[in-house]
Amino acid sequence: MTSSPRVLIVDDEPNMRRVLEIMLARRGYRTLAAADGLEAWERVQEGGIDLVVSDLRMPRLDGIELLRRLREAKLDVPLILMTAHGSLDSAVEALRLGACDYLLRPFDVEALELAVNRVFASRRLLQQNDFLRSEVARAKHGLVGISSAMQKLRRQIEQVAPTRTSVLLTGETGTGKEVAARAIHDGSERADALFVPVNCAAIPAEMLESELFGHEKGAFTGAVKHRVGKFELAQSGTLFLDELAEMPVALQAKLLRVIESGEMQRLGGNDAIRLDVRLVAATNRAPQQAIRDGRLREDLYFRLNVFAIELPPLRERREDLPALLAHFAQLQRGAVPSAIASDVVEHLQGYAWPGNVRELRNMVERAFILAGTQDLKPVHFPLDVGAPVVTYATTDHPPSDLRLEPAVEALERSLIAAALRDSGGNKSRAAQKLGISERSIWYKLKKYGLGE
Template sequence: MSPSIALPSLRILVVDDEANMRRVLEIMLSRRGHKTVSAGDGQAAFELLREGGFDLVISDLRMPVVNGIELLAKLREAGIGVPLIMITAQGSIESAVEAMRLGACDYLLRPFDVEALDLAINRVLRVQGVLDHNQYLREQDDRVWQGLVGTSPAILKLREQIQQVAPTRATVLLSGETGSGKEVVARAIHRESPRRDELFVAINCAAIPAEMLESELFGHEKGAFTGALRERIGKFELANRGTLFLDEITEMPMALQTKLLRVLQESEVERLGGNHSIKLDLRVIAATNRAPRQAVEQQKLREDLYYRLNVFSLQLPPLRDRLDDLPALVTHFVRQQVGDTAAAPELSAEALAHLRAYAWPGNVRELGNLVERALILSGGRRLQAAHFPIESAAAASSVGAEQSDIGDLDLEAAVEKLETRLIRSALNASGDNKARAAQLLRISERSIWYKIKKYGL
């Protein structure tokens, strides 16, 4: 005898007009760890299934009132997609095949043993898993397009603008707050463009020291300067025929902006220490977290470069302006962390309300970090408000009031007020779990107990 198959515990509806057969199936299934409910005919089964809560139906084919085929038809007509295994006698194979055509997942020939039952259930679970996965992917296609998550009006408008500009050669200037997804949008433009099969090269102008940025962009010849021991291909050359994404363009030194303008105008680049020009065919997408016109006025961005980059501009919405996308975004980040599994924890209604009340200064990037932390705090269980240690907008305004109440320059009193507020926030966020609150505050458990006692919390 082959080893038994390990199956998850299911809630199964057994449908048969013979009481003895129902009882045999109940015993077989309960011994495998499943929970069973019984019905004596198809109509009674249909009424139970309309209430929901079943993972599987095992139904006899021949029954009075409503038979197995008729039950299957009623389920499909009502849009009830619970999988069904049909039980049939040896002489009714054609009927079983007909049942499969109508949507039955499998059938069992009488008589059968527990291993045959296990195999049938296992086949159904595998098929249903594929169907569920495909359904999830279809839903994701609606909610996640080229990395952009959500279906709020702001995101749908952004998608439309991306689809308008992507097929063209136009230079694009992206503006938006830190963490709003500027690189995601730049990649979406690249993937939707005729250059999708070429390289997408990204460089953060704020992350590279000014003296090194020129070499990163233009490249250099061997011996061009001290330490140039070999030639280096710059990002312009690397992105040739593809897309170059210049993030935080307003942090680029003004002298280097002048050279960038020439590259864009002439479509050619010359390596540092070189004496010949290299022709380029690339698209440039630039981004800034500043208001572009204000950056020009503050002399952070050359005006002529601004006009050259601003052929097509896109303003990314902050998260606080697209709060309807929060459920989809949380699901997206959860799936990133735990994978595409049915066991991914869900977001409670209280947690969603908690997240909607927050101002999101760090936008989508901040949400991603908070979801990762929430998964650790929840231990894989349902995500509750306490797993997101953030302050609501109302709490933030009360903090400002508290700070204004400090009044004089009494440092000790100010520290006490601040520590009290932070400890209370951490205790609220952790559900009054002292150890977890200490972790959130990055202090020891001993310290938090001491301060709770000291401040009489």
């Protein structure tokens, strides 16, 4: 069953209420009725009303006063006013208070249908615009690089993008899984609809279900109004579930049911909502290990893992460093590649890049701050988060110091620093990313002089 909007019809004439109910029900809307503004006010406060169609003149509480109460209570419920006794003053007052439309009786079916459809089309557009405005500040970098690893990645995206297939992206933190997911969306027939990303690790577990599926007013403490979830926002588009293995296992079971059935319910709601959403999921954990650790349901993994793409770490595509540097410099200041000294790339080549492309992007931003009006030079890229790690795969000669302990400590220090950056300085979350206890991370932070 597909959920349709619920319209409250308010009129003191029983015959008119019945006629309006029939007119709207035949066009797929669910209807309720109230005999006057006071009864309507009580029904609206109960929640679940998507639109009010109200007469202007009624006993106890008229349409204008009903509209005034809605606005004073900051209840975001649209209202269409109808009247057989229209005047310029009443129309102006209604529109000033935020009425969506003002219909003069007698009106035909098409006029009412047009007014109601216009309200819901406008509401949908506002929801999408609000979401898009929140996305404007997000980086939308392209797939930059000429390495064989990047060429393979582009081929895989070109293969799967035009299909309806679910995709599972794997790879280390900062390798660009959201960038790849956006490229899949942009290359699909859904490109004109929304791409909706959800970071499952960044949202508290108790809020994630509501974030995904939305809720009705009163569904839980603090649910003061109806809310549209990310699944509904992504209708006809793509939903990107990042850090899937951080989603609570119980919620993974519900997600699997939604994927299998193709429909969902809002929290506190009873109506099933049919979905047309493409899913792209990602995790920085090895899926099979996450399954063994109890972090990822095996049945959900097999359902999403129809087409798997592994994103390469930056240390395995070092030949892309010049292009990436120029790209991030262009994004930061509109700088041209000549604004980067030639020895910067050489300076960065031996670094282990535990934070991958995201770390490089942040490093370029910091370098511009340090450089001011100067060209970017090696001194503006301090590698002070840990000694650069040079592997046998990237040099013709092994390092002169073959002792294991200093190399391990240097790598550990780099990984801890990267985890702290990715977690915004949150030590508990950094410990979770590293797979160690909070007690361990506090010990290591003190040992390496980090986080002070």
